[in-house]
Amino acid sequence: RKEVEQDPGPFNVPEGATVAFNCTYSNSASQSFFWYRQDCRKEPKLLMSVYSSGNEDGRFTAQLNRASQYISLLIRDSKLSDSATYLCVVNNQAGTALIFGKGTTLSVSS
Amino acid sequence: DTAVSQTPKYLVTQMGNDKSIKCEQNLGHDTMYWYKQDSKKFLKIMFSYNNKELIINETVPNRFSPKSPDKAHLNLHINSLELGDSAVYFCASSLVPGQRPDEQYFGPGTRLTVT
Numbered sequence: 001r002k003e004v005e006q007d008p009g010p011f012n013v014p015e016g017a018t019v020a021f022n023c024t025y026s027n028s029a030s031q032s033f034f035w036y037r038q039d040c041r042k043e044p045k046l047l048m049s050v051y052s053s054g055n056e057d058g059r060f061t062a063q064l065n066r067a068s069q070y071i072s073l074l075i076r077d078s079k080l081s082d083s084a085t086y087l088c089v090v091n092n093q094a095g096t097a098l099i100f101g102k103g104t105t106l107s108v109s110s
Numbered sequence: 111d112t113a114v115s116q117t118p119k120y121l122v123t124q125m126g127n128d129k130s131i132k133c134e135q136n137l138g139h140d141t142m143y144w145y146k147q148d149s150k151k152f153l154k155i156m157f158s159y160n161n162k163e164l165i166i167n168e169t170v171p172n173r174f175s176p177k178s179p180d181k182a183h184l185n186l187h188i189n190s191l192e193l194g195d196s197a198v199y200f201c202a203s204s205l206v207p208g209q210r211p212d213e214q215y216f217g218p219g220t221r222l223t224v225t
Contacts, residue, residue: 049213097158100153
């Protein structure tokens with residue numbers, strides 16, 4: 001089993017749609033969870049951290065289920081500017097590095 | 111006031127050459143990293159340094175040698191370049207690993223093409 005697995009994508013949605021990304025991780029000892037965003041030919045940037053209680057930032061909602069080792073990201077009212085690759089990220093067992101999923105590509109069209 | 115900077119941004123070179131990529135961060139972070147993102151876009155850690163000490167060395171050919179002259183700099187030297195080394199190399203930095211917040215800040219990347 002890969003350390004971090006994500007929906008393969010790509011997701012092609014119209015503006016205004018709601019889209020959900022899923023991610024599973026293999027290391028039950030992981031303590032930190034994130035969603036990063038990477039635009040084409042750019043560096044990854046933190047979108048949001050993911051907490052056990054779930055957290056929301058505007059149109060973005062992240063959820064963590066430790067029992068199932070599952071992380072999700074929900075984007076409501078998609079905008080053209082949301083088009084990017086979304087990377088699910090967890091820390092390694094030692095807590096010394098981040099492990100990135102392969103990413104899910106989102107394309108929002110008008 | 112760039113947080114994490116890398117040079118060069120693009121590097122085209124021939125097989126067998128030796129090249130270096132430089133990275134500097136002005137965030138006062140203790141930890142720096144090198145990642146490789148291959149043609150399939152998979153971002154994988156190569157090395158991690160904390161206060162100039164190597165703490166992570168993933169399965170990377172020993173042709174790759176990181177050097178940290180001080181905690182604000184982490185350079186990557188690559189000997190005898192091969193076609194498979196073509197990728198985008200990202201430098202990143204963070205506060206002490208394992209302590210919150212452990213968000214990593216990435217440099218703009220160096221696109222290496224080996225011909």
